[in-house]
Amino acid sequence: MSLRSRSPGSRSATSTGTSHEARVWRYFHDYVDCGKPGYVYPIRHPGKSLGALVALFRLPCLRIGPSSVDIEGTAIRASLSPQVTALLSPRSIVTRLAGFATAVLILPPEQGQYSLGASRQTLRRKVRRAQRLGVRWAEVTDPRERRKLLKLAEERERTHPDITHRNTEPDISSLLSYQLWLVAYSADGNPLLLSVTPVDDDLALLSYFRTLGSGQAQSDARYLMTEVLVEHLVRGRVRYLVDGGGLAIPNGIRHFQRMLGFRIVRIRIAPARAPRPVPRAGARP
Numbered sequence: 001m002s003l004r005s006r007s008p009g010s011r012s013a014t015s016t017g018t019s020h021e022a023r024v025w026r027y028f029h030d031y032v033d034c035g036k037p038g039y040v041y042p043i044r045h046p047g048k049s050l051g052a053l054v055a056l057f058r059l060p061c062l063r064i065g066p067s068s069v070d071i072e073g074t075a076i077r078a079s080l081s082p083q084v085t086a087l088l089s090p091r092s093i094v095t096r097l098a099g100f101a102t103a104v105l106i107l108p109p110e111q112g113q114y115s116l117g118a119s120r121q122t123l124r125r126k127v128r129r130a131q132r133l134g135v136r137w138a139e140v141t142d143p144r145e146r147r148k149l150l151k152l153a154e155e156r157e158r159t160h161p162d163i164t165h166r167n168t169e170p171d172i173s174s175l176l177s178y179q180l181w182l183v184a185y186s187a188d189g190n191p192l193l194l195s196v197t198p199v200d201d202d203l204a205l206l207s208y209f210r211t212l213g214s215g216q217a218q219s220d221a222r223y224l225m226t227e228v229l230v231e232h233l234v235r236g237r238v239r240y241l242v243d244g245g246g247l248a249i250p251n252g253i254r255h256f257q258r259m260l261g262f263r264i265v266r267i268r269i270a271p272a273r274a275p276r277p278v279p280r281a282g283a284r285p
Contacts (some may be wrong), residue, residue: 021264027052028247029254032263036248056101057268062240065270066200069138071177073200073265079244101201103243107234122259126223133217135186137228146181154228155213164250175208182228184221192221195229199222226260
């Protein structure tokens with residue numbers, strides 16, 4: 001798995017951003033700010049749209065090859081493949097533009113490094129505030145507790161006060177197939193945030209990372225749980241945490257991602273390779 005740039009010269013995969021990336025960020029911020037008007041936006045802003053497309057093609061490319069056999073690798077491949085193949089869809093130009101790029105957090109090689117530095121000052125401040133509020137976290141492995149959390153998450157999606165995040169018919173039962181479940185709890189034991197992350201080798205997908213209510217504790221728990229999730233993944237030698245939600249996301253989430261260090265990259269998925277047949281007993285090598 002590698003992250004390469006199309007721009008002339010070499011560029012570190014851990015750099016904090018480029019003018020090309022900033023241009024893409026601004027384009028999709030303005031697009032969402034206008035209500036995601038589909039074809040209308042690029043037609044009204046042809047020069048701006050062309051500039052964003054050129055900038056997008058100059059961003060680093062993450063070449064990945066999720067497993068086509070393992071449950072979590074297959075889930076990652078299935079989730080990201082529509083993003084990549086959206087270029088062939090007859091839907092809006094902007095959707096096709098966003099379909100093969102997404103936000104990725106490049107993880108440090110060692111634990112304890114992610115929250116260091118001036119760029120993580122807000123993260124550290126929010127984590128401290130969450131801790132002062134009594135927010136704690138736990139890894140959940142009990143199947144019954146997972147099902148209870150799943151029902152709570154589904155109800156939250158159906159009744160979310162922000163229509164942007166509301167889903168009247170949520171279907172998140174596939175989360176039960178993944179191993180890494182992390183939950184933030186309030187001081188009195190109420191679930192604040194659910195994080196479920198499939199992992200395949202050095203790649204992880206931010207499959208579910210949502211608050212289960214509204215308030216200061218829930219807001220600050222997002223930062224605490226980001227740090228907790230990153231430390232879990234780094235311990236497991238994961239290098240890339242992929243958002244997978246495309247670029248036409250709510251601007252509040254976009255701002256949150258930027259503060260956490262996510263970068264926009266293009267995704268290229270290697271074709272699935274068929275598993276090697278198991279030799280029969282007594283067969284010649």
